Amino acid sequence: MQAALTAAWTTHVPVIQRSSPASLVARLLSSRVPSIHSYTFIDFCAGAGGPTPEIEKHLNSSLVGSSKTTSNTSYAEAASAPPPVRFILTDLHPHVDSWSAAAQRSPNVSFVPTSVDASSAPADLIRQEDGKKVFRLFNLAFHHFDDNLARKILKNTVDTSDGFGIFELQDRSFGGGFLTCCLFGLGTLLAAPYYAIMWGAPMALIFTYILPALPFVLVFDGWMSSLRTRTAAEVENMLRGCGGEGVEKWEVSSGSESFMWPVGRVNWVIGLKK
Known part of the structure; x- marks a missing residue:
């Protein structure tokens, strides 16, 4: 994360x-x-x-x-x-x-x-x-x-x-909060193979596509951060x-x-x- x-x-x-x-x-x-x-x-x-x-x-x-x-x-x-x-x-x-x-x-x-x-x-x-x-x-x-x-x-x-x-x-705006975080989650889905290689962390693929904990937590954390x-x-x-x-x-x-x-x-x- x-x-x-x-x-x-x-x-x-x-x-x-x-x-x-x-x-x-x-x-x-x-x-x-x-x-x-x-x-x-x-x-x-x-x-x-x-x-x-x-x-x-x-x-x-x-x-x-x-x-x-x-x-x-x-x-x-x-x-x-x-x-x-x-x-x-x-x-x-x-x-x-x-x-x-x-x-x-x-x-x-x-x-x-x-x-x-x-x-x-x-x-x-x-x-x-x-x-x-x-x-x-x-x-x-x-x-x-x-x-x-x-x-x-x-x-x-x-x-x-x-x-x-x-x-x-x-x-705390809709665009700068909710929508931005959703796009961040989408970007995580698209970029996971590249970063799994760059970081040397193949488990990132599992926690992105099989058990999508990474995009979910990043988006949810982003929403909570926006509210704060x-x-x-x-x-x-x-x-x-x-x-x-x-x-x-x-x-x-x-x-x-x-x-x-x-x-x-x-x-x-x-x-x-x-």
Whole structure:
């Protein structure tokens, strides 16, 4: 299931999709977070890795591309370009094996092998040795928290961090919730042979076609997630009422970006400390 959800984030089918959701999130971060090189991005609900390694790849590739030497840029200036943006994977239940594989693929991805509680982040994680500001990521995760826990997480964010991003692939609308999840189930049926080979998991075929637990659970879980997904206004109201110090210094923006017509959208909320 986690591999299927990761595939939903990272797969890009030409013609059908404008881009993968992960590459769209990378573009949102690069365009919405000023002085992005001054931040370290920490995924507080990384699960088995999710989209964060793919977001890192797209984000740093775009930053390198935008800073390439041109006729108006000296080689000295190019050589002194800021280093790549770092991403750190954490979770209450660490997936060290999966994270190790992601870290081996990119020097800009690291992880915390011990349990990390997003409502009480460790001081040594929040205080980066290089002096970078902390930006918290919640990819397809914030809807998992009930209201009390969500407020605690937002309070801890306000008290200890400089930015956050909430990215969801569903919402409470008919199209963005019910229909999107149904299409996800259909996509699972079509793509199961390919992913069974890619993942080296032939049992995925049995649990897709003979005993269709995988598509059923993914669709049902998606419906429940849609019902639990907060609107941007609800997130901001929760932020303003979380009791964090200096909450009035935070600016919140939000939107919904299409990655696949007619219903595939990334719904986002980004908060930045002024």
